[in-house]
Amino acid sequence: MTIQNSDKSLAEFRGLIDAIDAEILESINQRLKIAKKIGAVKIRKGAQVIDPERESALIERLMARNKGPLSRESLYHIFKEIITISRQIQTPQLNDYLGPGATAVYAVIGDPVSHSLSPVMHNRAFAHTGYNGVYIALRVGDIAAAVNGFRALGFKGISVTIPHKVSVMDCLDEVDARAREIGAVNTIVNCDGRLVGYNSDYLGAVKALADAVDIGGKTVVIIGAGGAARAIGFGIIRSGGRVVIINRSPEKGERLAEALNADFHPLSEVREIEGQVLVNTTPVGMFPHAEQMPLEKNLLRPDLVVMDIIYNPLTTRLLSEAARTGCRTINGLSMFVYQGAFQFELWTGEKAPLDVMKAAVESALQRV
Ligand code: ATR
Numbered sequence: 254m255t256i257q258n259s260d261k262s263l264a265e266f267r268g269l270i271d272a273i274d275a276e277i278l279e280s281i282n283q284r285l286k287i288a289k290k291i292g293a294v295k296i297r298k299g300a301q302v303i304d305p306e307r308e309s310a311l312i313e314r315l316m317a318r319n320k321g322p323l324s325r326e327s328l329y330h331i332f333k334e335i336i337t338i339s340r341q342i343q344t345p346q347l348n349d350y351l352g353p354g355a356t357a358v359y360a361v362i363g364d365p366v367s368h369s370l371s372p373v374m375h376n377r378a379f380a381h382t383g384y385n386g387v388y389i390a391l392r393v394g395d396i397a398a399a400v401n402g403f404r405a406l407g408f409k410g411i412s413v414t415i416p417h418k419v420s421v422m423d424c425l426d427e428v429d430a431r432a433r434e435i436g437a438v439n440t441i442v443n444c445d446g447r448l449v450g451y452n453s454d455y456l457g458a459v460k461a462l463a464d465a466v467d468i469g470g471k472t473v474v475i476i477g478a479g480g481a482a483r484a485i486g487f488g489i490i491r492s493g494g495r496v497v498i499i500n501r502s503p504e505k506g507e508r509l510a511e512a513l514n515a516d517f518h519p520l521s522e523v524r525e526i527e528g529q530v531l532v533n534t535t536p537v538g539m540f541p542h543a544e545q546m547p548l549e550k551n552l553l554r555p556d557l558v559v560m561d562i563i564y565n566p567l568t569t570r571l572l573s574e575a576a577r578t579g580c581r582t583i584n585g586l587s588m589f590v591y592q593g594a595f596q597f598e599l600w601t602g603e604k605a606p607l608d609v610m611k612a613a614v615e616s617a618l619q620r621v
């Protein structure tokens with residue numbers, strides 16, 4: 254009888270312990286989820302992720318609160334372990350960076366770069382494929398000094414953005430023939446100490462267009478005459494398409510049209526779109542001026558394929574008007590992710606996880 258009673262109470266106690274263990278497990282997982290969110294916010298804000306001072310203060314606070322029978326030493330071990338796991342969860346790329354072995358370092362350089370989505374896209378791709386790399390954003394003024402620094406530090410690859418895509422070419426050991434023809438480099442690969450420049454913008458643009466239309470034999474009207482228009486124009490011609498440039502300032506537009514053997518029309522004089530595809534390469538419609546569009550909406554026709562290289566917002570006014578008109582539309586996310594995928598493949602030699610990269614950029618855009 255006595256044995257029966259004590260059996261029952263033992264079972265009750267075990268039930269209590271099981272319930273407490275389940276609660277502890279739940280609490281630890283909750284804590285890790287929150288730590289992960291904090292890490293993401295800090296990374297986004299460019300703040301220091303690991304904060305040893307705060308971690309020590311936390312353990313001190315718990316020790317002061319502890320009434321036992323847990324010893325100070327045991328408390329320390331338990332929370333030290335939880336903090337270590339939180340660190341790992343908060344900073345996957347930092348773990349690689351701090352860990353043994355050679356972590357490959359990559360960067361996007363430009364001015365400004367603080368809003369670049371390349372770090373989120375490439376770090377997610379590195380993490381997904383298990384590649385031991387880390388990708389950071391660096392604001393760079395003096396491009397020649399920066400490139401020498403990367404050489405000395407052994408950076409494995411660089412993405413180059415405004416305003417350095419042209420001037421960086423003089424700082425490299427070699428420029429790929431296509432990038433030389435385009436006159437701009439947006440990707441640098443460190444090949445055992447030799448810095449080689451490529452252009453993945455044109456590849457990205459062509460692949461994004463090719464998802465929606467067969468460019469061969471088509472006439473593509475490009476709005477704008479800057480670096481992006483130039484890269485896309487060359488890409489279209491290489492794919493067997495014909496290009497028409499329309500631009501605000503005639504001098505710049507005519508110069509590009511001549512280089513591409515294309516027709517040119519001043520933007521203000523355009524009365525109809527004379528092709529099957531329209532691509533906006535100007536910043537008109539970009540956040541925070543999302544209400545603007547680069548040309549009159551009555552120029553749109555339902556049979557046009559309309560692409561915008563702007564990805565913030567994802568649906569620009571041009572694209573929403575085009576969709577309303579009945580056009581097929583391509584947003585700037587495709588080109589951005591495809592050009593990033595070409596970079597990833599040049600750097601790692603591995604196939605880029607396109608869907609993962611796209612999802613990373615999409616979710617980052619939702620937080621902007
Ligand atoms: P990128 O190298 O990224 O293409 P860019 O060299 O500054 O950038 O080129 C931007 C293009 O957008 C230019 O062709 C510019 O027209 P101008 O040549 O007349 O300067 C065009 N652009 C910029 N702002 C514009 C605006 N508000 N309306 C029309 N076109 C504009």
